[in-house]
Amino acid sequence: MNSTSPRSDDPMTDGDFALLRIERDAGVAFVTIDAPPINVMTPELFRELAKFSAFVADDDSVRVVVLRSDHPDFFIAHFDVRAILSFPTDGPAERPDAHVGFHAMCERYRTMSKVTIVEIGGRVGGGGSELSMSCDMRFGALGRTVVNQMEVPIGILPGGTGTQRLPRLVGRGRAMEVILGGIDLDARTAEQWGYLNRALPADELRPFVTDLAYRIARFPPQAVALAKQAVNAADELPLREGLFEERYLFAQLMRTRQAAAAMTQFLELGGQTRDGELRIAELVAEISTDG
Template sequence: MAYESYSLLHIVRDGAIVTATVDAPPINVITVELFGELARLSEELAADPDTLVFVLKSADPDFFLAHFDVAALIEIADGPRAAMDETGNAYHAMCHRFAHMDKVTIAQIEGRVGGGGAELSMSFDMRFGVIGKTIINQMEVPIGILPGGTGTQRLPRLIGRGRALEVMLGGEDLDAATAERWGWLNRALPADAIDAHVAALARRIASFPAAAVRLCKASIGNAELPLDEGCRAEGVLFADLLFSDSARSKMRRFLELGGQTRAGENRVGALNAEVAAG
């Protein structure tokens, strides 16, 4: 699929990896126009069978996504409530698509992220930040509203109820080290390491069998179900993969390369990459 006619997103494909770079100066505020492009991209990605990993990053090293356009919210508030219901539902739908599409979604957050930008990031599968530079802020309650882009539901699931209340009601900056410790970020990395780390992870995931990647994400998504239901669903997905030609081939290759030997198991991370390489 060709990703065309975007003005605020620069989109590049590298095999099964698609990377979108936000470039909406001066600070990457989520204007109605940028929201429209992000929403359209989520629809196109969800329908793209050739993409396995999606990375979102920013051209501005100081701002990932500032927040939703407050001026636009004021305009909406001056009009009929139905307009807000439509916008809110569309934002929820966009976040839901990123969260549940059969692609691995990664947010590479090198600067500030706030409000709706943080909520969008929370809908991604993984988030990586920069030590001493990535800052998260939920500024909605101080301006008289609440995080309405799925944040009040996603943040407690990420970091727990008490910490979510602290972040959202306090309106204070959350630094990268704390965000990593609390689970908001997967990792906080040095500024000169994040790009290489995310790129290497994306390539590694994209090298593995696509069906296994997609169904593993789907199974992890079932963790919100009652445990018994999630385990039953896991069993079905496991069997679907186990009886595939791809799995049989990869398992045989694993053993050929030294799996289940002392030497092989002591280097299993590298061995996994060799299996993927064929």
């Protein structure tokens, strides 16, 4: 993996970020959060994550984004409570009619054409959990990953998408337990409830996430992007309209050069033969989308 080096035609360089370390390799952007001492989501960290999301959404060289931390105990602790105490409260509360601020950032990670993966090697809470839930996949470490929504005990509620994301992941009753109880959710339970895709032994977490990111980045980018768009439609549309959207996106991909080339390679490599089908996960990883 090679560290990103500034390019004259690149609007983002490492110097743009004080709290993020960004490495790009083979279509994957690895973003390591480094905000000591415990990776609290300060306004500065929020702005950097938002800035990065806006840049990478338009970067055709990146197909997969991996968010991670090297801190042994924390991915992102939660949003900065001192900063929340300074939020303006003059006048009555107003209902928004568009996504702004933290919601807009989370929606960008959810809807961008890149695959977004979160490697949660330690604690994640509050706004860090809300960002994680907005991404496409979450992986954790047994004995290390802990999920917490600590807002209700301190007099507020998860206001960065948490009350909407968590019930969709784990169900209403379990979301109520986490949000209203302010409990710690261990990695195994988080996996069983659907918050985590998988809970892995701690020493296997990073290799697994890295391999998965590289694997997805090798696949036809239009297929990855439109498949993500189709899956997102399941959250946004009734089944009937969602099926229409799926059929439309499938038809779009059928008209791409890469689809025909990849399907032809699939057959040439042994697809639709007994031996090929018995190793299909390995076989499809051998398909080249170069050129």
